[in-house]
Every structure is written in C-alpha cells, then in structure tokens.
Amino acid sequence: MLQIQELTGSSVPEKRVKNRAGTEQAILAAARDLLAEKGFQGFGINAIARRAGCDKQLIYRYYGGLDGLIEAIGADLGNWVKDRIPEDTGGAFVLTYGDLMERLALLFMEALRDDPLVCKIVAWEVSKDTPQVRKLSEARAKALARWLDRMRGSLVPPKGVDAPTVNALLFASIQHLVISASATGQFAGLPLRTEKDWEKVAVSVRRLVRAIYG
Known part of the structure; x- marks a missing residue:
C-alpha cells in the first residue's frame, strides 16, 4: 500500500x-x-x-x-535566427568571407519573409519608440549580432573593407525590402509580390556581395 x-x-x-x-x-x-x-x-x-x-x-x-x-517573447526572439537558419549554412561550400556573407544574407532574407512577427518588430523599430518595442528590438539585435559572429568563425573580410558597416547596410536593406513587400508589395517601383520578384532580389544581393567581398 x-x-x-x-x-x-x-x-x-x-x-x-x-x-x-x-x-x-x-x-x-x-x-x-x-x-x-x-x-x-x-x-x-x-x-x-x-x-x-x-x-x-x-x-x-x-x-x-x-x-x-513581452520579456518572454523577447527571449524567444533571441533564438529566432538560430532556430530558422542552420549553422552549417545548409551544406553550402564556404571557403571565403564572401561565400559566407552571400549565403547568410540570402538565408536571412528567406527567414525574415517567413516570420510576420519579426517583420512587425523591424517596422516598429523605426516607427514606435516604446519600452515594449525597445525590449523586443534589443533582443532581436543581440541575437543577430551573436549569430553573425558565430557564423563568421575564423573567416575574415578582405583588407580595406569595413565589414561591420557593409554588413549593417546589407542586412538593413534586406529588412526594408521585406517590410515594404509586406506593406505595399513593392519598393521604389520594384515589385516584391512573387517568388520571381524575390529571385531577382537574390541575384542582386549576390552581385553586391561579390562586388565588395570578391
């Protein structure tokens, strides 16, 4: 008993x-x-x-x-990049810093397009200044910075290239295109409605990355 x-x-x-x-x-x-x-x-x-x-x-x-x-969602967002983007870069053959940044930029664009909450947070970052938005924004920014640093490993950019500034511009432009697509389906006359439209964006991202990093 x-x-x-x-x-x-x-x-x-x-x-x-x-x-x-x-x-x-x-x-x-x-x-x-x-x-x-x-x-x-x-x-x-x-x-x-x-x-x-x-x-x-x-x-x-x-x-x-x-x-x-809000704090719990912020902590959850800290895992957003890690959960959505594989750390092995999807089996891609990565030899140079340019290879890595091309792959990461395209993976980031795909992941961002698939997550409506993160898209909203990115939009709020430039339109709302509230404690709640700041908490979510800080969690997302820290996660992205840690992810980029971890994925970079021992690879280094070419000499003379200000990689932090270039990468900030690259990822900010991707974020803005995704937000514009969600809001209006276009940006500056560039259609962003179909997969074919986004394939064109991907081609341009590759060309920009290669022009800078080789």
Whole structure:
C-alpha cells in the first residue's frame, strides 16, 4: 500500500509540470500570433487567454502579466535566427568571407519573409519608440549580432573593407525590402509580390556581395 502511495505521489507533480509547460508554450504562442496579427492594440490579457484556450489567471501566474509576456517573447526572439537558419549554412561550400556573407544574407532574407512577427518588430523599430518595442528590438539585435559572429568563425573580410558597416547596410536593406513587400508589395517601383520578384532580389544581393567581398 505504501508503494502505491509513493508512486501516486511522484506521478502527480510530473503531470503538473508537463501541463504547466504546455500551457506556458500555448500562452507564448498565442501572444506571438496576436502581436503579429494585431500589434499592441490587440495585445491584451483576455485576447491572449482566448487564443491560448486557458484561464487568464494562468497568464498572471506564469508570466506576471503583459510585461512578463513581452520579456518572454523577447527571449524567444533571441533564438529566432538560430532556430530558422542552420549553422552549417545548409551544406553550402564556404571557403571565403564572401561565400559566407552571400549565403547568410540570402538565408536571412528567406527567414525574415517567413516570420510576420519579426517583420512587425523591424517596422516598429523605426516607427514606435516604446519600452515594449525597445525590449523586443534589443533582443532581436543581440541575437543577430551573436549569430553573425558565430557564423563568421575564423573567416575574415578582405583588407580595406569595413565589414561591420557593409554588413549593417546589407542586412538593413534586406529588412526594408521585406517590410515594404509586406506593406505595399513593392519598393521604389520594384515589385516584391512573387517568388520571381524575390529571385531577382537574390541575384542582386549576390552581385553586391561579390562586388565588395570578391
């Protein structure tokens, strides 16, 4: 009888931990989705609870409220680049810094196009100056910097090239094109609606990278 009680007692906490973990993930996913779809205007406790299918009190219990959820989303964004872009560069044959930057720029463009929340955050960075946006922006920027440094490894740019400035311009231009595509489907008369349009952008990215890095 004692053995049965011990087994029962040990199994209940494990079940609760699993349920809590699943609920936390459901809340976080719901918060991300709502933020991507409606922005901060639709980002409320009741809406998140409805989307997650849970009692709103659990949001306060697990995250402390909206500010805690923003921090959790920021931490989640810290893994955005790592989760979406393979560190082995997709098996590409990388010999030079130019090879690496070409591959990373194209992977970054593809990943950014596939993530509506990150696109929103990039747009908010230049249009909204709020504590919430700053938290999300800082998390994203730190993750991107760490990713670039890790992927670079021992490869070095050609002498005389200011790689940090060039790379900042390269990735900023990619970000702006993706934002423009989401907002208007074009930029400066350049259509950005179809895969064929983006293939043209990719060709130009390759040419720019090679012109600078060889």
